[in-house]
Amino acid sequence: MSLIVAQNIQKDYQVGDVLVQALRGVTFDIAPASFVAFVGPSGSGKSTVLNLIGCLDKPSAGKLIVADTEVARLDREESASFRGSHLGFIFQDFNLMPVLTVYENIEYPLIMVQDVPAAERKDRISRLLDAVDMSGQAGKYPYQISGGQKQRVAVARALVTNPSLVLADEPTANLDSQTAYAVINLMKRMRDELNTTFIFSTHDQKIVGEAEVIYRLVDGQLENGNSPGNNTKGGTLHA
Amino acid sequence: MLNLFKIAIRNLLRYRRRTLMTASLIAIGVIFVLVFVAIAGSFKLMMIGQITDSMLGHLQIHRKGYVASIDNLPLNLTMKPSAYKKMVTVLESSTDVDAFSPRLKFGGMFSNFTETTNIRLNGVYPEREFRTVPLLADRIPEGKKTLERGEIIVPILLAKGLKVKTGDPVVIVATNADGSVNGKQFKVVGVLESATGPGGRDGYIHIEDAAEVLRMSEPQVSEVAVRLKKFDRLSTAASSINGKLSGEVNKEGTPIFEVHTWEQLSPFFNIARMIDVMTFFIRITLIAIVLISIMNVMIMAVYERIREIGTIAAIGTLPRRILSMFVIEGFCLGITGAVIGNLIGGAIIGIVNLVGIRFNFGQQKGLLLEASLAPGEMIAVSIIVILVAVAASLQPAFKASRMDPIEALRHV
Incomplete structure (x- = not known):
C-alpha cells in the first residue's frame, strides 16, 4: 500500500509567451514511513514535485494520490484542510513566526489549523521539544536561537500535528554541513519514532546519502525513466 | 479566538x-x-x-392662521372660548404635557408720560406662565419675579430707552378688536432681559389686565405655550396633540387649531x-x-x-x-x-x-x-x-x- 502514487505527472507553467514544462511525465510511488530524497540540479523540478505532493499546486496532467486522496480534485479550502490534517512542512528558511516563541511556534498549527485542546497541546509540544532537544529554549524567540535550532523547531512544528507525511524543501540549504547532518539525522530519528514519511529535496550531495529512497530529477524527468522499478532504493542513487 | x-x-x-x-x-x-x-x-x-424654557415653550397651539400673521399680533384670530375649553381638555388629558400657559398677545403703546414707544404685550396667568417657561424668572434681574394685577414687567430695551425703573408708573394704550382705543396705568415691577430671537420688545402683564385694556368681557387666548414632561418626546407629543385637536373643525370642515413645535417657530432651529x-x-x-x-x-x-x-x-x-x-x-x-x-x-x-x-x-x-x-x-x-x-x-x-x-x- 503506497502513501503516494504519482502517475505520469506533468506540470506546465506559462511564463509570458513561453510554456515551461517543469515536470514531463513523472511516475513514482512512495511507501509509508519512507525517508525519501528528490535530488537534482536547480530547476530540475524538485520543488515542483514537493509542491504538488503538498497540495500547494496542481498537476497539469497525470494522477497524483496522496494518503488515498486524489489531491488535484481538492479546491482551495479542501487543500488547506488536507494539508493541515495530513502534511507537515519544513522550509529552507525555517519560516518561523518572528512574533512567537519557540513553544508558540510549535503550538501555532495546533491552534490555527487543528483546534487541539490546551492540555493535549501542552503534552504534544513538551514531547516534541524534548525530542528535538529544544526544551531549554522554549521561551526564546526565533531571533534568539541559531539556524540549526530554528530548523529543529521547524521539524517539531511540522510533526506536532501528527502528519503522515512531512515535506522538506531544501531543509539544509541554509545550514553548515555539521548542522545539516544533525537536522537530517533528527528527521530520520523522528521517522523511526513516529513512522512519519519524510520527503526532502536537496542538491547537496553530502546529505543525499542519508536518504533511503532517492529520486534524481533532470529537466523535469526522473533520470532513469518513469518506471518505479527503475528507481534504486535503500540509499542508492537512482542514476 | x-x-x-x-x-x-x-x-x-x-x-x-x-x-x-x-x-x-x-x-x-x-x-x-x-x-x-x-x-x-x-x-x-x-x-x-x-x-424654549424662557420664552417659547416646547410647543405652541394657535388658532388656524394665527402664525401666518403672528408679527401683527391679530386680535381677530384669538381662540373662541368653547374651542379653547376643548383644547384644555386635550392638554389636561395628555400624559406628555407637564404644564401649559394661555397667552393673550397684543401690540400697544408704552408711555412713561413723557415719551411713548410701541411694545408687544403678553397677557398671562403668572403662575402658569412661570411654570411653563421656568427660565423666564431668570431673565428678570431687577424687581420681583412675580406678577399681580396692575403690574407690568417691561423689556430691558424699553426700560433703558425710556429710563424706566422698577416702581415707576407707566401707561399702556392699545387698540382693541373693534377699533376703539383704551389705556391703563401699570406699575413697573420688573425689567426683563432679552431672550434670543424675537421677544426683545415683549412685556408681561396679567391676562385679566390685558382683557381689561382690550375691553374683553373675559380673557381671550391667542396662543397656548406647552411644556412637555420629556423634551425628547417633542415630535411624538406634538403629533399626538395635533391628532387629537385636528378633530376640532370649523363650519367649513377645516381644523381650527394649529400646533407648532419650537423648531417651527424659532430661527435658531x-x-x-x-x-x-x-x-x-x-x-x-x-x-x-x-x-x-x-x-x-x-x-x-x-x-x-x-x-x-x-x-x-x-x-x-x-x-x-x-x-x-x-x-x-x-x-x-x-x-x-x-x-x-x-x-x-x-x-x-x-x-x-x-x-x-x-x-x-x-x-x-x-x-x-x-x-x-x-x-x-x-x-x-x-x-x-x-x-x-x-x-x-x-x-x-x-x-x-x-x-x-x-x-x-x-x-x-
Missing part, C-alpha cells in the same frame, strides 16, 4: 512605532469628535433650553441644524481618518509579511482564519484608538468644565458652557471607529487570505 487576538497583538507590537502612530491618529480623531460633539452639542442644548450638519461632517472626517490610516497600515502589514502568510497557508491555515487574523489586527488598532480617544477626550471635556468657558449669545452675556457627553455618544463614536477599522482591514485581509502559498513563499 483568544489566541488569534494574542497573535494579532504580537504582530501589532512588532511595529511599535507604526502601531503607536496609527492608534494616536485614530485617538486624535476620536478626541476631536468627542470634544466637538460635547461642546457644540451642549451649546445647542443650552440654546434650545434658553429659547436652523443654527441647531447647522451644528448637526457640522457634527455629521466631523464624524465623516473621523471615518476617513480611521479608514485611510488602518487601510494603509494593514496593506503594509500584508506586504511585509507575505512569506509568513505563505507559511501559515502552506501548513494548512484555512483562508478564513488568515482573513480573521488580519481583521483582528485592524479591530485591535481601532479599539485601542477608540479607548485612548475616549479617555483623553473625556479628560479634555472635564478640563473644559473645570476651567469654565463663558460666552455671549445675542443679548445674553456670560453664559457658562457646561460641556457634557452622553455615554451613548461615546459608545456610538467607538462603535463607528471599530466598525470602520474592521471594514478598512477587510480588503488587505482578503488579499492575504487569497494569496497563493507558493508565490508567497517565493516572495523576497
Whole structure:
C-alpha cells in the first residue's frame, strides 16, 4: 500500500509567451514511513514535485494520490484542510513566526489549523521539544536561537500535528554541513519514532546519502525513466 | 479566538512605532469628535433650553392662521372660548404635557408720560406662565419675579430707552378688536432681559389686565405655550396633540387649531441644524481618518509579511482564519484608538468644565458652557471607529487570505 502514487505527472507553467514544462511525465510511488530524497540540479523540478505532493499546486496532467486522496480534485479550502490534517512542512528558511516563541511556534498549527485542546497541546509540544532537544529554549524567540535550532523547531512544528507525511524543501540549504547532518539525522530519528514519511529535496550531495529512497530529477524527468522499478532504493542513487 | 487576538497583538507590537502612530491618529480623531460633539452639542442644548424654557415653550397651539400673521399680533384670530375649553381638555388629558400657559398677545403703546414707544404685550396667568417657561424668572434681574394685577414687567430695551425703573408708573394704550382705543396705568415691577430671537420688545402683564385694556368681557387666548414632561418626546407629543385637536373643525370642515413645535417657530432651529450638519461632517472626517490610516497600515502589514502568510497557508491555515487574523489586527488598532480617544477626550471635556468657558449669545452675556457627553455618544463614536477599522482591514485581509502559498513563499 503506497502513501503516494504519482502517475505520469506533468506540470506546465506559462511564463509570458513561453510554456515551461517543469515536470514531463513523472511516475513514482512512495511507501509509508519512507525517508525519501528528490535530488537534482536547480530547476530540475524538485520543488515542483514537493509542491504538488503538498497540495500547494496542481498537476497539469497525470494522477497524483496522496494518503488515498486524489489531491488535484481538492479546491482551495479542501487543500488547506488536507494539508493541515495530513502534511507537515519544513522550509529552507525555517519560516518561523518572528512574533512567537519557540513553544508558540510549535503550538501555532495546533491552534490555527487543528483546534487541539490546551492540555493535549501542552503534552504534544513538551514531547516534541524534548525530542528535538529544544526544551531549554522554549521561551526564546526565533531571533534568539541559531539556524540549526530554528530548523529543529521547524521539524517539531511540522510533526506536532501528527502528519503522515512531512515535506522538506531544501531543509539544509541554509545550514553548515555539521548542522545539516544533525537536522537530517533528527528527521530520520523522528521517522523511526513516529513512522512519519519524510520527503526532502536537496542538491547537496553530502546529505543525499542519508536518504533511503532517492529520486534524481533532470529537466523535469526522473533520470532513469518513469518506471518505479527503475528507481534504486535503500540509499542508492537512482542514476 | 483568544489566541488569534494574542497573535494579532504580537504582530501589532512588532511595529511599535507604526502601531503607536496609527492608534494616536485614530485617538486624535476620536478626541476631536468627542470634544466637538460635547461642546457644540451642549451649546445647542443650552440654546434650545434658553429659547424654549424662557420664552417659547416646547410647543405652541394657535388658532388656524394665527402664525401666518403672528408679527401683527391679530386680535381677530384669538381662540373662541368653547374651542379653547376643548383644547384644555386635550392638554389636561395628555400624559406628555407637564404644564401649559394661555397667552393673550397684543401690540400697544408704552408711555412713561413723557415719551411713548410701541411694545408687544403678553397677557398671562403668572403662575402658569412661570411654570411653563421656568427660565423666564431668570431673565428678570431687577424687581420681583412675580406678577399681580396692575403690574407690568417691561423689556430691558424699553426700560433703558425710556429710563424706566422698577416702581415707576407707566401707561399702556392699545387698540382693541373693534377699533376703539383704551389705556391703563401699570406699575413697573420688573425689567426683563432679552431672550434670543424675537421677544426683545415683549412685556408681561396679567391676562385679566390685558382683557381689561382690550375691553374683553373675559380673557381671550391667542396662543397656548406647552411644556412637555420629556423634551425628547417633542415630535411624538406634538403629533399626538395635533391628532387629537385636528378633530376640532370649523363650519367649513377645516381644523381650527394649529400646533407648532419650537423648531417651527424659532430661527435658531436652523443654527441647531447647522451644528448637526457640522457634527455629521466631523464624524465623516473621523471615518476617513480611521479608514485611510488602518487601510494603509494593514496593506503594509500584508506586504511585509507575505512569506509568513505563505507559511501559515502552506501548513494548512484555512483562508478564513488568515482573513480573521488580519481583521483582528485592524479591530485591535481601532479599539485601542477608540479607548485612548475616549479617555483623553473625556479628560479634555472635564478640563473644559473645570476651567469654565463663558460666552455671549445675542443679548445674553456670560453664559457658562457646561460641556457634557452622553455615554451613548461615546459608545456610538467607538462603535463607528471599530466598525470602520474592521471594514478598512477587510480588503488587505482578503488579499492575504487569497494569496497563493507558493508565490508567497517565493516572495523576497
